[in-house]
């Protein structure tokens with residue numbers, strides 16, 4: 031099948047490679063000419079601009095947009111004059127699902143279908159396949175089935191869930207039409223909310239293991255810090271990389287996130303190459319907002335998001351206020367940092 035791809039960053043370029051390896055014909059465009067030329071060398075058709083991309087695609091066109099969420103509006107505005115009724119636009123980036131509803135409505139009168147697709151798999155997706163969470167009109171989604179089937183991981187060697195019978199469903203192959211416009215990105219948003227909490231849980235647990243050796247150090251009692259009552263209970267110098275490795279095998283908390291964590295700890299046990307400032311794309315914030323809008327308790331997902339804010343120093347003033355209050359009511363001085 032033929033597909034136009036706009037945005038050839040880490041995700042878009044790898045997706046084109048996977049599609050071409052699966053026998054699809056890709057017409058590609060990016061602001062950066064190097065990215066276009068690299069894919070042309072591998073067999074894609076390069077476009078000089080969005081009009082050229084549309085001219086090179088046969089009707090009905092299928093155009094996949096893989097750009098940062100903030101740029102989607104502009105790309106759609108620039109594409110619109112070059113599209114015709116029956117064409118399909120796919121937003122495969124990390125857009126807010128409410129933007130999808132707006133985009134689908136604004137294109138409907140012109141007969142253009144809009145499909146939203148939450149895409150998970152990161153830089154590993156080219157090799158492992160992408161998990162695709164899809165929203166939009168059933169007919170448009172059905173038309174794109176060959177594209178989704180190639181991008182998705184397929185059934186692979188994952189054991190079949192007990193009770194599932196017959197030919198593997200698309201969910202079992204790694205892609206799913208989740209519902210009408212916005213449904214794909216809604217599912218991806220919650221996926222990322224869960225991702226934040228899982229990441230936070232591994233990080234906190236591994237940090238506690240790392241700090242299980244504090245009874246081995248100098249136990250000088252400081253009046254400003256609660257003394258360690260039983261230093262002998264905290265004399266474990268755990269090998270954190272080995273424990274992460276161990277948990278990958280047969281444990282209840284094994285997962286791909288843990289596989290990646292074990293890999294990072296193997297390369298750099300102290301994680302010295304990271305400062306610990308953790309960014310967020312916005313997906314976690316949208317998840318919390320949806321939880322608030324619907325009155326759905328989501329304390330773990332919310333806390334994990336706030337921990338990311340704190341990692342960037344955004345709790346520093348609050349912490350200074352705590353110290354100031356302790357000094358005001360008790361004359362307590364801050365302990366110099368270790």
Ligand SMILES: O=C(CO)[C@H](O)[C@H](O)COP(=O)(O)O
Nearest residue numbers: 124150151309310311312313
């Ligand atoms: O697709 C993803 C992983 O599933 C994420 O959207 C992407 O990597 C950015 O995540 P974050 O919200 O942490 O910035």
